[in-house]
Amino acid sequence: MICRFDRDLRWRTGVELVPVVCESSNNFKITRAALEAAYEKAKEANLRVKGLLITNPSNPLGTILDRDTLKGIVKFINEKNIHLIGDEIYAATVFMEPEFVSISEIIEEVECNRDLIHIVYSLSKDMGFPGFRVGIVYSYNDAVVSCARKMSSFGLVSSQTQHLISTMLSDDDFVDSFIVESKEQLFKRHEYFTLSLSQVGIGSLKSNAGLFIWMDLRKLLKEKTLDAEMDLWRVIINEVKLNVSPGSSFHCDEPGWFRVCFANMDDNTMEVALLRITTFMHKHNEAMVPRKLCRRASLKLSLSRRRDDFMSQNMMSPHSPIPQSPLVRART
Numbered sequence: 001m002i003c004r005f006d007r008d009l010r011w012r013t014g015v016e017l018v019p020v021v022c023e024s025s026n027n028f029k030i031t032r033a034a035l036e037a038a039y040e041k042a043k044e045a046n047l048r049v050k051g052l053l054i055t056n057p058s059n060p061l062g063t064i065l066d067r068d069t070l071k072g073i074v075k076f077i078n079e080k081n082i083h084l085i086g087d088e089i090y091a092a093t094v095f096m097e098p099e100f101v102s103i104s105e106i107i108e109e110v111e112c113n114r115d116l117i118h119i120v121y122s123l124s125k126d127m128g129f130p131g132f133r134v135g136i137v138y139s140y141n142d143a144v145v146s147c148a149r150k151m152s153s154f155g156l157v158s159s160q161t162q163h164l165i166s167t168m169l170s171d172d173d174f175v176d177s178f179i180v181e182s183k184e185q186l187f188k189r190h191e192y193f194t195l196s197l198s199q200v201g202i203g204s205l206k207s208n209a210g211l212f213i214w215m216d217l218r219k220l221l222k223e224k225t226l227d228a229e230m231d232l233w234r235v236i237i238n239e240v241k242l243n244v245s246p247g248s249s250f251h252c253d254e255p256g257w258f259r260v261c262f263a264n265m266d267d268n269t270m271e272v273a274l275l276r277i278t279t280f281m282h283k284h285n286e287a288m289v290p291r292k293l294c295r296r297a298s299l300k301l302s303l304s305r306r307r308d309d310f311m312s313q314n315m316m317s318p319h320s321p322i323p324q325s326p327l328v329r330a331r332t
Contacts, residue, residue, distance in 0.1 A: 062207030218256030
């Protein structure tokens, strides 16, 4: 699965993460086969699978999980008797159809053990409150809720923040207008950014949510390896001066994909970023042209030599059906 939870789950707890491998050939969608493959891989490594963690909308893909996919996921975890944690932190950033579907809607349509269902949320993305550290755990499991309530004593939200948040969320008109305006701005920025990238030959995964673009730079790799991806990333960071994230940091095993945040800068900064990308691509294309010309000239010379050798060995006459090359004559 294209996601990164190492810092959240592994660093302090030591929990092992087994990625569900998704592929670009089907737009990185989660399939039953991919879930089964990851489950079996964990078992072969003598790991006891306790749960499945998904992001919807996805970070870094900027896509949503459709209703059928979510139903399949719920059926899978129910059959395996493992927990499902749905990270829905980007729920209100969906700026184009299809619309967002929550796990809470799916379990109304699919029979499952609700004790296995948990949803996490925050105001940091949808409402632009990352520094306030207001998070929510919504679980259908009473034991989990009881544990979370006790653990919350170690991460209480300040009284001042609670007052501010409650006042803001009580204003339905403000919340509705804020989300509508946010979606409109995300749509405009996404359209402009992806169009600008396409004009310099950079593709991206079709997306409709989130604050980022899954940029395809596979054609810029010297070879199709993760090492080559990291080499390209260092060039982008150190020479192009753009802060992007390599796909390997999200457990993507297809080298050449990069996450680019497009919503964390003003218009002027965005134009600077796009100018740097454009300049970088123009330099790359210019560097490639001489290489292509050299390869073509080398190929022509090689073919001419082969033809010359063939004619010498076979005593070809001037009336040979194979025309004599001016290049061969000039060379000899």
